[in-house]
Amino acid sequence: MPRVLLLTAASLFDGTGSPPLRPGAVLVDGDRIKAIGKRIDAPADATRIDLPGATMLPGLIDCHVHLSDAGLPDATVQDQDPPSLRTLRMADHARRTLEAGFTTVRDVGGRDHLEFGLRRAAALGLVRTPRLVLAGKIVSMTTPGAASWRGMYRQADGVWDVVKAVREQVAAGADVIKVMATGAVLAAGHERPGVAQFTTAELRAAVETAHGLGRRVAAHAHGIEGIRRAVEAGVDTIEHGTHLHEDPGVAREMAARGVFLVPTLKALTGMATPEGPGIPEEIAAKARERKGDRDATFRLALSEGVSIAMGTDAATPFNRHGENAQELGMMVQLGMAARDAIVAATSTAARAIAREDIGVLAPGKLADIAAWDGDPLADIEVVRRRPLAVFLAGDRVV
Ligand SMILES: [Zn+2]
CATH class of the missing domain: 3.20.20.140 (Metal-dependent hydrolases)
Known part of the structure; x- marks a missing residue:
């Protein structure tokens, strides 16, 4: 049976440039994302991981x-x-x-x-x-x-x-x-x-x-x-x-x-x-x-x-x-919006390396997810801190 995880946080930015969801939730089934939303009802077999105050981004x-x-x-x-x-x-x-x-x-x-x-x-x-x-x-x-x-x-x-x-x-x-x-x-x-x-x-x-x-x-x-x-x-x-x-x-x-x-x-x-x-x-x-x-x-x-x-x-x-992650701060210092710096390090990066299965939080994508305490869209330096949680293909590695 593949493992089912429900992750919740204060906010979720999917990596595409669409406005963040506040709050945000991701349902992970095995190595893939099954759903994202502001709130998701947890299936009975789901393990719940709550990250209050955090922002979830694509890895x-x-x-x-x-x-x-x-x-x-x-x-x-x-x-x-x-x-x-x-x-x-x-x-x-x-x-x-x-x-x-x-x-x-x-x-x-x-x-x-x-x-x-x-x-x-x-x-x-x-x-x-x-x-x-x-x-x-x-x-x-x-x-x-x-x-x-x-x-x-x-x-x-x-x-x-x-x-x-x-x-x-x-x-x-x-x-x-x-x-x-x-x-x-x-x-x-x-x-x-x-x-x-x-x-x-x-x-x-x-x-x-x-x-x-x-x-x-x-x-x-x-x-x-x-x-x-x-x-x-x-x-x-x-x-x-x-x-x-x-x-x-x-x-x-x-x-x-x-x-x-x-x-x-x-x-x-x-x-x-x-x-x-x-x-x-x-x-x-x-x-x-x-x-x-x-x-x-x-x-x-x-x-x-x-x-x-x-x-x-x-x-x-x-x-x-x-x-x-210091690089994102440097990009912002040269005039890029924090949101766009995150897009550059997620969905655009994924396209640049021909990996369309990552870089975006969306159903069907691999469950590569990182969460930081705070709001990197408001302050890009947040991503320089140690993340609260990191998931690689649905496995928690931090
Ligand atoms: Zn080089």
């Missing part, structure tokens, strides 16, 4: 993390660690993320494919993690960034090598393909974030191969030329998008084609205004130079109606797993 979704890495100022210090330690560290990062109310993460670059083992361990019930949408290794042209993140890059040059690199990730179990359309901030100083990397032909090859295999493509892109090529090639999400404001026409193209922007505001903040020492100066300087661009791009994306999906880039310096 939050972070579209851009790297579970392999802790958020150290210089990630290379862990390069010599054995795979066993790295895997256990990854499990710890996943647990912290889940306990913060994030029931799904998209990992857009793991190390040595250890993340696929973590997902199997979660499926076997050995560890608890959020749902894991995985990219495997990042497909990139030959570049210094690969040395900064050992085991995270699959360097590929030329159309057929790119095709092979994409197929390798899918064979390993990837749900999404991550490509580098421009240089990175977190790489040796002579790798430039503003400069386009893959040619349009290489990007098209990646997209055609991934889409042909039913996988989406996420493109890391800071500089405008790389963003332009990635959008032209047909990628599904632009990660960072820092210099998008330099060509509003590209933003309009993204809005028209339904290409999502994953702004990762936390990443640049952690590097440009670090909490502590240890970030190599050549990297900090690249971050500081781009903060104004990042903010201008976020505002442009809002005004042009680009779909914004929440992502943190957790793993970059001082951007720790479990503190993902």
Whole structure:
């Protein structure tokens, strides 16, 4: 007999942008939501969980993390660690993320494919993690960034090598393909974030191969030329998008084609205004130079109606797993309504990662639910606290 749960709270926000229900109730049958409403009569076999004063939201979704890495100022210090330690560290990062109310993460670059083992361990019930949408290794042209993140890059040059690199990730179990359309901030100083990397032909090859295999493509892109090529090639999400404001026409193209922007505001903040020492100066300087661009791009994306999906880039310096919800506050500071920041981290995020079975509290969806004491629609900082309760497919995990 599947377990039946009735959850009640002061309020329920379904993640779509519809007005909240006050009070709110969710009926869960097994791993799915059976009903939502202001009040629901409990069936005789239901277990009742009352969360007075709380707001229920869909479990939050972070579209851009790297579970392999802790958020150290210089990630290379862990390069010599054995795979066993790295895997256990990854499990710890996943647990912290889940306990913060994030029931799904998209990992857009793991190390040595250890993340696929973590997902199997979660499926076997050995560890608890959020749902894991995985990219495997990042497909990139030959570049210094690969040395900064050992085991995270699959360097590929030329159309057929790119095709092979994409197929390798899918064979390993990837749900999404991550490509580098421009240089990175977190790489040796002579790798430039503003400069386009893959040619349009290489990007098209990646997209055609991934889409042909039913996988989406996420493109890391800071500089405008790389963003332009990635959008032209047909990628599904632009990660960072820092210099998008330099060509509003590209933003309009993204809005028209339904290409999502994953702004990762936390990443640049952690590097440009670090909490502590240890970030190599050549990297900090690249971050500081781009903060104004990042903010201008976020505002442009809002005004042009680009779909914004929440992502943190957790793993970059001082951007720790479990503190993902800070990103929502940053989005609100740049002009997004609190309600829309929650939508970006729920229903829009679910669409960005092609998981229409989560991200919304509605009958038939998976019962991924998180509840916080207070009203995050009135004060977004509420979601930075530890949630009162978290359900993953109907199982209470917090
Ligand atoms: Zn990243």
